Amino acid sequence: MKTLFRLQNFLLVLLISACQPSGVVFPDAICIENVSVIQPEEGLIENQTVIVQGEKIFKVVPSADLNLSPENQIIDGKGKYLMPGLWDAHVHFAYMEELAPSMFDLFLGYGITSVRDTGGRIDFVKMWKDKALANPNDAPRVMIAGPLLDGIPNVYDGSTPQRPPLSVGLPTLEAAAKKVNELDSLGVDLLKAYEMLTPEQFALIAKMAKEKGLKVTGHVPLSMDVISASNAGLSSMEHMRNLELSCASNADELLQQRLELLKTEKDSAGGILRSKIHELQRETAVKNYDEIKAKEILAVLANNQTWQIPTLALSAFLTNRHFEHPEWRESITFFPEVIEQEWEKAAVSIQKMPITPFRIQYAEWSLKMVKKIHETKIEIMAGTDCPIALLTPGLSLHEELAMLVQAGLTPLEAIKTATVNPAKYFNLQHELGLVQEGMWADLILLDANPIENIANTKSINAVVKNGKYFNKRQLNKILKRDRSPEK
Ligand SMILES: [Zn+2]
Incomplete structure (x- = not known):
């Protein structure tokens, strides 16, 4: 049922966007564009666009196949690496x-x-x-x-x-x-x-x-x-x-x-x-x-x-x-x-x-x-x-x-x-562990390639938890929360 709803939603978005030359709009979504995706079982896939809508990963497509409207909330993933949390x-x-x-x-x-x-x-x-x-x-x-x-x-x-x-x-x-x-x-x-x-x-x-x-x-x-x-x-x-x-x-x-x-x-x-x-x-x-x-x-x-x-x-x-x-x-x-x-x-x-x-x-x-x-x-x-x-x-x-x-x-x-x-x-392989459509959006965006050097898993640019996006500044604030002067 959920999948059907998502499909309808997607088709609707396509229909609307077809009438607008400016490109596809994904309402309330985060679009990470031109990113290299790290799939733990396959390896690196370059130039992908990953759409996170709500708590889930809605779409993973080659960036060339998708004309995103600038109205979307777009994160530039160029030179960055997106992997599962x-x-x-x-x-x-x-x-x-x-x-x-x-x-x-x-x-x-x-x-x-x-x-x-x-x-x-x-x-x-x-x-x-x-x-x-x-x-x-x-x-x-x-x-x-x-x-x-x-x-x-x-x-x-x-x-x-x-x-x-x-x-x-x-x-x-x-x-x-x-x-x-x-x-x-x-x-x-x-x-x-x-x-x-x-x-x-x-x-x-x-x-x-x-x-x-x-x-x-x-x-x-x-x-x-x-x-x-x-x-x-x-x-x-x-x-x-x-x-x-x-x-x-x-x-x-x-x-x-x-x-x-x-x-x-x-x-x-x-x-x-x-x-x-x-x-x-x-x-x-x-x-x-x-x-x-x-x-x-x-x-x-x-x-x-x-x-x-x-x-x-x-x-x-x-x-x-x-x-x-x-x-x-x-x-x-x-x-x-x-x-x-x-x-x-x-x-x-x-x-x-x-x-x-x-x-x-x-x-x-x-x-x-x-x-x-x-x-x-x-x-x-x-x-x-x-x-x-x-x-x-x-x-x-x-x-x-x-x-x-x-x-x-x-x-x-x-x-x-x-x-x-x-x-x-935990028998959650259909819900977690990959950057894949339909899975929970638990993701990490890295500044450097972890496949080249495993130490690069620490080059964290952003974290997505259940669809919520935390940029570097927000992550730093979270880490320092217990020691912030306001507290
Ligand atoms: Zn122990």
Whole structure:
């Protein structure tokens, strides 16, 4: 019906314009003319005119085929690049609750038009999802998982500022089932499984999620190996977490050791026990990396379509030292002043942390694995984990894209991980992810070509969210909103 209406509307416009030699008028539309369109699956298409009408993309046509009347609201796209709005597939509104009120503006200002929240108190993340739904032109699309579904002891139990209460500790199978039903009735978009779950709890969560049509993302539970988690129904893996443990030549021995520790130390705090296991096993596992085993595991992940959100900027945060870059420094000036000072202090203390040889080795291992994952044709989504590890909401996604290119993806393939792929993940591929007629008008206009250099995704000239156009000046104002003198 809508399409028919649009067609009628278009024909009417053509009819009117036929009587006017001055060209076609698109009422209440934004016409971006002579622009190079970046289609994540095809590449660059030059000299296009993109008409945004209402909240949607109404037309994408070669500029030569359209005689636009000067009465239209025309944006000159010459020398500019128009691409779909970006997704950050791994964010936490609830990690620093005091930063959450600034996050919509930060995302929009940096061209992030959709985000996937991968864990936080349900009332808090739902509140931000609802706010986003109520203001679709001024906020990113927000998909939520609700709390991390963890076992006992649970990791993010609220015991320290580094471990805010992002998770629920589920003591039994019944508790897990009850929680899944509750989250589903509250309207979560996916579920997030965490590291302390038992294999039985994990399998139940995955089974129930499948019945409800929800995806289960997560960390591979420490009580399992990657193949069994993937076979049980893990839809996607965050940070490639615990993949190294299964790729080690002594993987079986490591699993036995973990099971023993999970049993004998079940009364420890979850965060402490998890760190202890990681410290004990991660380095050994990376040193015992077994190529044949890794190949076998990746083949299973590809076959089961267990997607990967590698969060490379997170795993390399100490070696990459993003918090020393001028861009990062600028980005935190958009925070409320108290938080800016907090982050500055934190950066100083992190600068003093030693970069151990294993830190470097782990960052290199992560890059190498992403290359193999990509070669095995396992789908990847770009995600950051912001605002963890001083990763600025918005800016950090651009850093992640650059790291995916560093790992071996082409710039266009990297762009796909933050546009088409997340849209597909949520079954929104007909609504988002491309510059295509009928899709939601979530777009970024760039001053430089991101296919030539992925760093150019930062050359933002304008952002379109749900059809609303924000030029550079307006974006700057939005970014500075929390610090503007009027406030
Ligand atoms: Zn996370």
